[in-house]
Amino acid sequence: MAENIRKIVLAYSGGLDTSIILKWLQETYRAEVIAFIADIGQGEETEPAREKALATGASQAIVKDLKREFVRDFVFPAMRANAIYEGGYLLGTSVARPLIAKAQMDVYRDTAADAVSHGATGKGNDQVRFELTCMAIDPNVRIIAPWRDPKWTLNSREKMIAYAQKHAIPVPVSKAKPYSSDRNLLHISFEGGILEDPWAEAPEDMFVLSVDPREAPDKPTYVEVAFEEGWPVAVDGDRLPPEALLARLNELGGANGVGRVDIVENRFVGMKSRGVYETPGGTILYAAHRAVESITMDREVMLQRDQLSPKVAQLIYNGFWYSPEMEALMAFMDKSQENVTGVARLRLYKGHCMVVGRRAEKSLFDPRICTFEEDEGAYDQSDATGFIRLNALRLRVRNNAGFFKGV
The missing domain is CATH 3.90.1260.10 (Argininosuccinate synthetase, chain A, domain 2)
Structure with a gap:
C-alpha cells in the first residue's frame, strides 16, 4: 500500500501529535505531505501553524477559514438540540471533527491526493470521528492513522517530545506541562x-x-x-x-x-x-x-x-x-x-x-392564567376536579383490584 501512496493530506493543527506526524509520514512513506489547517477559531494559532508545517517539510500548507460554517452549521445545531454529553460536556471538540474531516476531504479531492491522515491516537474518540466522516464522503478513501500503524514507535508523550527535539520541531508542550489541548471558537x-x-x-x-x-x-x-x-x-x-x-x-x-x-x-x-x-x-x-x-x-x-x-x-x-x-x-x-x-x-x-x-412576543406563558391573584375568569379552578379524578381512575381501579400493596 505504501508504494501506491505518493501524496497525503494531513489534518494538521501544529500541536504535539500532528507536528511529529508530519515528519514521520515523510520518513515512513516517502510521500509528499500536504498540511491542511482548519481555522475554526484558534485565533493567532493558525498562521504559526502554517509556517511551522512548511518549515517541517510540508509541500503545501492549506488554511481554510471555517469559523462561520463551524458555528452556524455545527455549534448552533448542536445547541438547538440541547446536546450535552453525559450531563456536562458541550462537545467542543466532538462537534468540530466532522467539519474538519469534510474540509480535509475537499483538499484531498482538489489536490488528487492518494490518502488522508490525522493525529488521533488509537485510544481516543477522534480517530472514529475523522474516519467515519471521511468514509461517509468517500467509501474508498485510504486513511493513514499513525498511532495504529505497526511502524509507529512513538507511543508516549515523552517519546514524541524527544523525537521533536531530535528533529528541531517546536512543540507547545514540555515534560513539565505535557498537556494535549484542542482549541476552537467553542472551547x-x-x-x-x-x-x-x-x-x-x-x-x-x-x-x-x-x-x-x-x-x-x-x-x-x-x-x-x-x-x-x-x-x-x-x-x-x-x-x-x-x-x-x-x-x-x-x-x-x-x-x-x-x-x-x-x-x-x-x-x-x-x-x-x-x-x-x-x-x-x-x-x-x-x-x-x-x-x-x-x-x-x-x-x-x-x-x-x-x-x-x-x-x-x-x-x-x-x-x-x-x-x-x-x-x-x-x-x-x-x-x-x-x-x-x-x-x-x-x-x-x-x-x-x-x-x-x-x-418573547409570542409566549406560552400567560400571566392571566397562572397568576395567584384574581384572574377574571381566565381559568376555572373547578375544572381541575374532573382532571384529577380522570387521572386517578387507573390508580383507584388498581386499588379496587387488590394490586396496591399499601404504604
Whole structure:
C-alpha cells in the first residue's frame, strides 16, 4: 500500500501529535505531505501553524477559514438540540471533527491526493470521528492513522517530545506541562499530564479562556441573547454573524470565569478519560436558549426533544454526524425550534451563569392564567376536579383490584 501512496493530506493543527506526524509520514512513506489547517477559531494559532508545517517539510500548507460554517452549521445545531454529553460536556471538540474531516476531504479531492491522515491516537474518540466522516464522503478513501500503524514507535508523550527535539520541531508542550489541548471558537480542552490523576486538581495556570472564578469581578455582568427560531442572532441588541456572536459571548463569559468543566467521560472505545474544558460562550448560549424555550416551546414537544437530546449528543460524541439517524433527529430538532423566538437575560458572576429573565412576543406563558391573584375568569379552578379524578381512575381501579400493596 505504501508504494501506491505518493501524496497525503494531513489534518494538521501544529500541536504535539500532528507536528511529529508530519515528519514521520515523510520518513515512513516517502510521500509528499500536504498540511491542511482548519481555522475554526484558534485565533493567532493558525498562521504559526502554517509556517511551522512548511518549515517541517510540508509541500503545501492549506488554511481554510471555517469559523462561520463551524458555528452556524455545527455549534448552533448542536445547541438547538440541547446536546450535552453525559450531563456536562458541550462537545467542543466532538462537534468540530466532522467539519474538519469534510474540509480535509475537499483538499484531498482538489489536490488528487492518494490518502488522508490525522493525529488521533488509537485510544481516543477522534480517530472514529475523522474516519467515519471521511468514509461517509468517500467509501474508498485510504486513511493513514499513525498511532495504529505497526511502524509507529512513538507511543508516549515523552517519546514524541524527544523525537521533536531530535528533529528541531517546536512543540507547545514540555515534560513539565505535557498537556494535549484542542482549541476552537467553542472551547479549549486539556488532557494528559497531571490530569490523568482524576483526584488531582487542574493547575490554575493551565486555563486560557477564563479567569479564575475567585478572581472574577465583584460586580456581575448582565447579558441579553436573542434567538429567532432557535438560532442565536443578537447579543445585547447587536445583531452579529454566528462567529462574532460566539466570540462576544466568549469574552463576556471568560471575563467572569464562566464555563469551566472538569469531568471524567466515557469514550466511545470503552475507556474512561478525564477532560478539563473551558466553554464560556457555549455555556451562556445553552442557558439562554433553554430559557427562551421555556416560554415558547410546548410541554410535550419539549419532553420529546429532551428525551432525544442525549442521543444526539452521543451521536456527535461518537462521530456519527453524517449518519441517517442524525439526519432524522435533526429534522425533528428543526421542527421543534419553529416557535423559539425571544430574548433571554443572564447574570454572569464569579463562574456562575444564571438566567434572570426571558421574554418573547409570542409566549406560552400567560400571566392571566397562572397568576395567584384574581384572574377574571381566565381559568376555572373547578375544572381541575374532573382532571384529577380522570387521572386517578387507573390508580383507584388498581386499588379496587387488590394490586396496591399499601404504604
